[in-house]
Amino acid sequence: MNYYEEAPAGGYASARDLARLDSRVSSEIRDLEEQVSTVSSSVSGVEETTFRLSADVDELKETTADEIADLTSTVERQDALIGRLVRQFAWLEQHATFTTGRAAKLDQATPPMKRWATAARTYEAMVSQLLTESQIEQRRREIKAWEAWLAKQDNLETEVIAAAKAALRGVSAVPADGGPVGRARVESLAKEKATHARNRSWLESQARQARTAIADHEALMKQFGSTLTTGKTARTKLTAEVRTRIESMLAEPDELPPLWFSLTLGQRPPAGQRAAWLAAAEALVLYRVMYDVNHQVNALGPDTVTDAVQKRLRNRAAGLLKQFATT
Template sequence: MTGEYDHQIRDLDSRIDALESDLRSLSGKFGYTEDLGYELRNIRDDIAGTEGKLDELDTDLRDHITDTNRALQRLIGQVRLLEGQLLASGGAQLADLDTVTQEQRRLARAVARGREASSVLLTPHERSAHQQRIQRFESTVEHHRQHRTAVISTVGKLTRTTAPGDREKAAAELAQALATEQHLRQTLDHQADLLKAADTALAADAQARAEKHGVIEAGKKAEQKLILALRSRLADAISQRKLLPTWFVTVLGSAPPAARTQQWLETATQVLLYRLTYDISDQVVALGDKPVGRGGPRTEWYKQLATDLRRWR
């Protein structure tokens, strides 16, 4: 809505500028501008009215956001109240999604180590970018080699030509060929630094992959085992109609949605895995405290989960 009114205001401003220009031109030519002046006043009134509506929309939007937040807090309170009443009456069991075995904790540590090891590797995008730099350099080298052959051919043509007109034409071709060859050499010089950086990065990545292969693979296998176990636990809790924990309900709801159920289950399982991997025991906040620092595998995982959870609120 606000974007639509912004567009209208910009359109009206453009009309005013055009009319003012016409007004000045007509004033000089005819000295009669009452109609234009009347239209300008109407347009300015329209702008004032539109800006007023825009302010009202902004106010309404802020009010809606505030009302939504209040409704969410009331909903959370109602969920907690219902949980307490059901548990007190013995009418329902509370699902235990946080208790784990020693074996699962061992697997969780393997997951953390594997993710930490993977974080120092180049991403597929980074590897592709380095490989493309190398390919561009090799392509430029081949282009330069072919053009040098063309320069030599042009020199031979110039030396064999005797007619003044033909020599002038051959000299112009040679000058153009030499300019292009110089440009290609400069391009190669520029790409040489990028090539060195790409070679270094790919070599370091290959070495890291070789050194950390075992840890990374162990982490992946551990993660697969935990995902299966946690997914099964969650599915059992839902099928048995157990009350899900407050920290779960506040971000994912009390039951799977009718639409996009598979995506919901995948996100929920990842939240369980994150809590297990980093030993999150907070009973209110699903992901616990935000990780300290700007980078690292835990921070990236936290950001991804926080983004995924917004779809279910």
């Protein structure tokens, strides 16, 4: 009996019919539950498989990215090595071609140059403790700002007193600035004075530090003025000698640059960059002479400098060389 059929004509379904119906419904429900369970297991398996595949894809992406990064790094190193070898070969080829040529003695210091180098090092060390022109101007502006604050403070105090006296006398004339009169004028000026006072501590501190810095600068100039003058003169002479040697090398076909120079700056200035190339060459040779750098491949020597002044000059030279270096 199908449970969708009507009850027998003339009466209700019997207990036996209801029992069969209940049994059939229960059986079909169990079948449905088994099907649901089977589908759930299948979905779970698919989800697990999908998760594993996703994890595998992510791992493959990371591995591929790492491999690409390693490959890129390797290519860059090889390019740098090739560039270095090309420069070395060019240097060797040039020196072999010009059999009558001679290596330019760019950084071989004569006794006078050594004396200039010593004085120049002293000068650079002392200058590092002095204020630059721009720093002096900044300190003077800080002092003037404090002085202007004091002047305005005095003016505000004078105006507050004058306004208070006028209010007591009942004077109600409008002030020159067109502001309030009487008691309102006193209150307005008092608020302005309070607002103005908020900057006192900071401006006073800045001015105090500025005066101290300028006083220290002037004391050093007074104490070591002659030494600074001598050092500056020595540095000027040393720089002029270095520039003369570089210009002479460029002017003389049989003068060839040393290997450390060629590896860093090449044989000659690139087209349209002569001024920048000469500035970089000058800074390089000057640094080598001042600090007795004699490495025949690394133009600036090993990067193990700890002295702050020397480090600053080394970094300056490295910055100028960067646009020309290929390694």
